[in-house]
Structures are given as structure tokens and as C-alpha cells.
Amino acid sequence: MTNVGEFKIRKVRKLSAEVQAADALRDGILSGEIPPGARLTEIRMAEQLGVSRATIRTAFHQLTQEGLIDQIPYTGWSVMSLSAHDAWELYTLRSSFEALGSKLVAMRIKAAGPHGAESARLNSVLAALKAACDSGDRKAIAAADFSLHRAIIDLAGHRRLAEQYGEVEQQIRIYIASSDSLVAEPEAILKQHIPIIEALKAGDVELSVRTAIEHNEQEGAKLEAHLRQAEASAG
Amino acid sequence: MTNVGEFKIRKVRKLSAEVQAADALRDGILSGEIPPGARLTEIRMAEQLGVSRATIRTAFHQLTQEGLIDQIPYTGWSVMSLSAHDAWELYTLRSSFEALGSKLVAMRIKAAGPHGAESARLNSVLAALKAACDSGDRKAIAAADFSLHRAIIDLAGHRRLAEQYGEVEQQIRIYIASSDSLVAEPEAILKQHIPIIEALKAGDVELSVRTAIEHNEQEGAKLEAHLRQAEASAG
DNA sequence: GTCGGTTGTATTGTCGACAATAGCCAATCG
DNA sequence: CGATTGGCTATTGTCGACAATACAACCGAC
Numbered sequence: 001m002t003n004v005g006e007f008k009i010r011k012v013r014k015l016s017a018e019v020q021a022a023d024a025l026r027d028g029i030l031s032g033e034i035p036p037g038a039r040l041t042e043i044r045m046a047e048q049l050g051v052s053r054a055t056i057r058t059a060f061h062q063l064t065q066e067g068l069i070d071q072i073p074y075t076g077w078s079v080m081s082l083s084a085h086d087a088w089e090l091y092t093l094r095s096s097f098e099a100l101g102s103k104l105v106a107m108r109i110k111a112a113g114p115h116g117a118e119s120a121r122l123n124s125v126l127a128a129l130k131a132a133c134d135s136g137d138r139k140a141i142a143a144a145d146f147s148l149h150r151a152i153i154d155l156a157g158h159r160r161l162a163e164q165y166g167e168v169e170q171q172i173r174i175y176i177a178s179s180d181s182l183v184a185e186p187e188a189i190l191k192q193h194i195p196i197i198e199a200l201k202a203g204d205v206e207l208s209v210r211t212a213i214e215h216n217e218q219e220g221a222k223l224e225a226h227l228r229q230a231e232a233s234a235g
Numbered sequence: 236m237t238n239v240g241e242f243k244i245r246k247v248r249k250l251s252a253e254v255q256a257a258d259a260l261r262d263g264i265l266s267g268e269i270p271p272g273a274r275l276t277e278i279r280m281a282e283q284l285g286v287s288r289a290t291i292r293t294a295f296h297q298l299t300q301e302g303l304i305d306q307i308p309y310t311g312w313s314v315m316s317l318s319a320h321d322a323w324e325l326y327t328l329r330s331s332f333e334a335l336g337s338k339l340v341a342m343r344i345k346a347a348g349p350h351g352a353e354s355a356r357l358n359s360v361l362a363a364l365k366a367a368c369d370s371g372d373r374k375a376i377a378a379a380d381f382s383l384h385r386a387i388i389d390l391a392g393h394r395r396l397a398e399q400y401g402e403v404e405q406q407i408r409i410y411i412a413s414s415d416s417l418v419a420e421p422e423a424i425l426k427q428h429i430p431i432i433e434a435l436k437a438g439d440v441e442l443s444v445r446t447a448i449e450h451n452e453q454e455g456a457k458l459e460a461h462l463r464q465a466e467a468s469a470g
Numbered sequence: 471g472t473c474g475g476t477t478g479t480a481t482t483g484t485c486g487a488c489a490a491t492a493g494c495c496a497a498t499c500g
Numbered sequence: 501c502g503a504t505t506g507g508c509t510a511t512t513g514t515c516g517a518c519a520a521t522a523c524a525a526c527c528g529a530c
Contacts, residue, residue, distance in 0.1 A: 016520090018484085041510085041512090042511075042512070043511070052485045052486070053486085054483080057512095061296040074491045074511070075492065075512075076512075092339075093399070095335075096331045096334065096335045104327075160325070160403075161327075164328070164399050164402070278480090278481075288482090288516085307522095308522090309481070309482050309522050311480095
């Protein structure tokens, strides 16, 4: 009988309840199951997930830091709500972040040459986006789109940039979750991202930055217009 | 006898203990009393401030969100530590934020003309910086410097920008608290900030952005060099 | 002497109960 | 009928105790 101890065990550490709770909440919000503006109470969540209020509280604080919910003292917590102005804020910020990220990545590739790990990673995520677009699955396309942008940020080697970008990214995900009609035509999406990757792989700093900003301004304007229209018809 | 009810009462609400605790911690860190890298334990803090661990925990979460401390599970909390790489991250980020903020403010002034509330506020903070520089008080100069930059961000009318900028700003404050030798000569500081304000007041978007970025790159390089030297002599 | 396991201790993770607060609704008074 | 006041309820704020975990120091075997 083979000794069980021989197996390599990567992470046996039981995930603490607060992490599980945070994950559950995050999934619920990002999947659209818990809609924007929804009110969350500690007690009900605690009962629902079978943990104590202290655990839920920690999870809520975590989610707050991720930009998914916010708190009103003595009143409650609610899923981040989403106005057209918020969309403008999110995309102007994201534009700044991606400009910085693209600049750093392009500089790295310029220094390391076009055959380094960075270029390989960029090829990989672009191929993944192409595959998703070919499949036509809107959820998969959106996921690949986010992955591509995140890959660029991660390659920048800038911890704080990655963290703060994550906040913005997750809030944008809330929009996408609430209506996947926001995902454009597959061919158009693929076509939009190719120049971004090309500029980076060429190590052209200025072009990379310009392309990234342009992409975000287009996407931001699209979403903002969509929301403004929705607000007008609803209000 | 005048009716007491006539008096306007702004905020009588007793500050909750968790807010007081967070304030106390923040003061301690930003004043340098609690140095970077210092370890904070919930129990000791609770005893020291005369509140329960739950209250301290909430305060710690708040400070975490502000970027002043971070947590290692099952181990403890510690004041954000400060390497030369961290300085680079902070100033590259701040540069992006101020570029966006300056762009928005310059656009506003360009649209509203040079006699709006924005210009008045800019004049005000620049005058305050001049007064501080004349006084020669290093702490006052540093405070006025921060105020000026924050004023620009606040004028941008971008809530998320202001929030995320705040995180970066507070972390930079930790450096300044740990050594006020980082504050340069009063005349130099004043001279550096004048073109920033002038560009904004002129409503020149491109010049404002360029000036803001340049200022941050200079300051960032200075701090990074200082820390790299300190690390070399210490390590 | 060195390596591996074991034990001990400091610290956070989790829990349930009670206190304080905000917001609502009805009763009351003009 | 309107405005104000008072209480009621839902929810977070705060507390102390116990459980789980990580880390370090110690001990023993080889």
C-alpha cells in the first residue's frame, strides 16, 4: 500500500470561513444573482451561510475593500450601485491605470526584446480571446476580455497598480453581470484588442499608451451612453 | 432669555468608538509615533485604548482600506513598510492620478473661464503654501504641499479618483513622517508648484498634465534615490 | 552536531449575547 | 388636517470567552 504521505500536498490549509463567505458573496454579486443596490444584512447573511456575524463582518469589510459593497453606519450594507457618472469615473480611472500599465510593459518588452516571457503571455491571452470570440459564448468572451486587460496590468510588475486596478475592474464587472447585452459583437471585440497587443509586443511605448487610452475612452463612452439612456427611460 | 433651539446644531452625534480608535491609530502612524513595519496586535491595542477587540478589528480594517496597515492571517497586523520599490510604485501611481486630475480641472477652468470657484481655490492653496514656505516650518510646508495637491484632486469632481488618491497620499505621508529631512528647501518647493497652478488656471490641458507628471517624476526619483541609499547603508 | 518531530505560547478566527442607534409608524395635540 | 412626538423594530455597534492556527523553542534520534 502506497504511503499517503508521499503525495505532494500543495495547500491543505482549510480555507477560513471568512474567506469562504467573501467568496460566496463575491460570486453572488459578480454573477448578477445579487443585483446592484441590493441591501445586505449581517444577520440574514450569517444565517444563510451558517456562520456568525463576526465572520460575515470580516467578509463584508473584504468586499468593501474590493469595491463591491459599501456600508452606511447603523443602517446596513448594499451592493455598489451604478449610475452613468459612476461608469464615467470607472473608465476614466481604468484608462489611467492601463496607460501606466501599458507604458511599463512596453518599456519592459523594448528592453527585453520581442521573445521574452512578456510577449509569450500576451500572445497567449490574445489567442484565448480569439478562441472565445470564435465560440460566440458571450460570458466566455467577457471573461477573456477581462483576462487580457488584467494580464497587461500583471506584466507591469506594479503591485499597487494591480490592486487598485482590481477594484475598478470588479466594479465594471457588476455592470456586465447586470446586462450581458453590453458585450459587443465578437469580431469587433477581437479587432479592437489586436492593436493593443501589437503595440505592446513592438515595444512602442507611446503607441501602446495611446492605444490603451483610446480603447478605454471608446468602451467608457459606450457604457456611459447606455446607462444614461437606461436612466432616462427609467426616471 | 434666548431660546436654545435657535442655535444650529451641526453634528452632536457621539463618534463611535471604532472611529475614535481608527483616528488614534492613524494619528500615531502619520505622526511617526508608530513607525513603519511596527507590529500591531489586536489585544494590546484593545487594552491600550480601553475597547474590545471587535472595535479594534473594525478600526484595523478601516486603516487597511486607507493603505496604512496590512494583515497577515493568524499572525498580526503591521504598519505598511517602505522600500525604494514601494516609493517608485507610489509616485508612478500618484503621477497617473494627478495627470487625470489636472486634465479634468484644466478642462473645467477652460470651460468656466479664469474667474470661477476653481481658480479661486487654486489661488488660495498656493497662497497657503507660500505662507508656509515663508514661515520656514517644515511640518507646515509639508502639510501645505499635500493640501495643494489634494485640492487639485478634489476640484476634479471624481469621487473614486479622490478616494484612491487618498490611499497613495497617506502612504507617502508615512515616509515624510519617518524623516522630515525629505522636505526640500522652502524656496525650491514654492517654485516647483507655481507652474502647476499657472497651467491649470490658464486652462491649458496639455501643459497641466505635462507639468503634473514632471513634478511627480522629480519628487519620486528624489525619494526613491534617498531610500535606495538608506537601504544600501543599512543592508 | 544536525535534522525532524513535538510541544508551548502568542495571536487571530469565531461565536453568541447585549447595548446603542436610525428610521418608521402611529398616536396625539394644535 | 398637519405637524410633532413618542415608541417600536430592525440593524449595526460592542463585548468577553473559547477555538484554531502559526511560529518558535525545545527535545530526541541518528
